[in-house]
Amino acid sequence: MRTFGIALLAIITRETLRYVGQRERFLAALVRPLVWLLVFAAGFRAALGLSIIPPYQTYITYETYIVPGLCGMILLFNGMQTSLSLVYDREMGSMKVLLTAPLPRGWLLFCKLVASTLISTLQAYTFLAIAWLFEIRLDLWGYIAVFPALCISGLMLGALGLAISSQVKQLENFAGVMNFVIFPMFFLSSALYPLWKMAEAGEVLFWICTINPFTHAVELIRFALYLEINLAALGWTSLSLGVFLALALYGYDPARGITRDGK
Template sequence: MQAATLNTPDPAPALLPHLLRALRAVVGREIGRFLRQPSRLGSALVRPLLWFVVFSAGFHNVFGVAIAPPYETYVEYKEYMVPGLLGMVALFNGMQSSLSMVYDREMGVMRLLLTAPLARGWLLAFKLLAGTALSVLQMVVFLAIAWAFGVELPLLHLPAALLAMVCGAVMLASVGLVFSVYVKQLENFAGTMNFVIFPMFFISPALYPLWKLEESGAWWLLKLAQANPFTHAVEAIRFAMYGQFNTTAWAVVLGCTVVFFVAALWGYDPQRGSISKKPGG
């Protein structure tokens, strides 16, 4: 009896190594696939760089004289644009991660992953971390390029800015996670991406301050922008870059991250969520 008790395996100590192996497999697969395709980094940066170069030149004299928090003096328009374009990188990569999940589902990889002997929440969290890691990598590269173009950012506040970038990327990756539940086929994904990305990006302070909307009397656009989670991701990054803490922005970013992740977790539950339904159903 005593020998049988001693020979009984204890599953608890094996959980952490199992989680680490799963984390390395999921996140490592996504990062490895990204690094094997250098063109993905180039294509991901072309869009924000084009906006950065063209818009900063074209609108330099339009938005270059604004003084509004977190700025304490006049800033050039290219400096104002940087947080919004960092958010753009994370937004597009979040949707790209969603596309990757739709592709994996069609190829059967997602079904295989979800049958692994781990709680579904852990697996989706690892996919979320993989998308976040790719977003932050691209955001850091873009930030370095912006610095090379003459955008001076206080190095003292760089850790806070990096934390805000990570949290914003997690939230936007969780948005992509939710959309991967409801987009059933690859051919439907492009239209859905455009329907989500462009309203979120343009109805936000990414390219212009919200007081411009208030000044022009576009109250309904102002309300939409204030309700837009992307707005608060951008503002959290913007304020963090200058050593300030925007309480509202951080509350919305963290709250939306939880809500979107729970929605994705519910959707990927085969007993309750939409993932159990057939594409034609």
């Protein structure tokens, strides 16, 4: 067990060192949700009327509504960033070093996932701290209660990134992931507007939003911030985590090869 722990620590240290060396990545990850919060939200507030829906007890501002969705956005983008860095690792060969270590492959991939989730969670907290400075404040306990929600959601989105990275064989194909994964997942969710608004727009769209795992990750975060557990969201997010992990393990099965041409 000790060797498992040593490997986990080493992988977290490596990812953190690499992350610290990429300050622009940290800034980009923060600027994106802040632009939504401080610029788009101002415009959307006028266009969108929000009714009182759980977990909110009263009318809230639009900025307050989208904070959990923007935390989810950070986790989503970071999950895909992890995926991108895995494809990069594979192109650069450092993935081979990882996968030829004498430890179960599932554990090595899980360590990668934990490392990226910790970084995502740290980013989400930085965003919440900045939002606090802009007077979007929550109960202090909410900031603590949201930690497991951020971790589970981060793991789920990271696992999705891992599964995608096993299929994307070249770095150049990554733009497709942006178009076909990140944007639909983000916009077809409850991150920017409540689902009842989506129901007004159309049944099919509503249905897609309802099964979108990202919707449930956002709702899990939203309820946790208000000290409530949304069991349906927790179940759906955990189930998605299991499915994406299984896909990732299948994708990194040595019988399928890990590099271009299977070499």
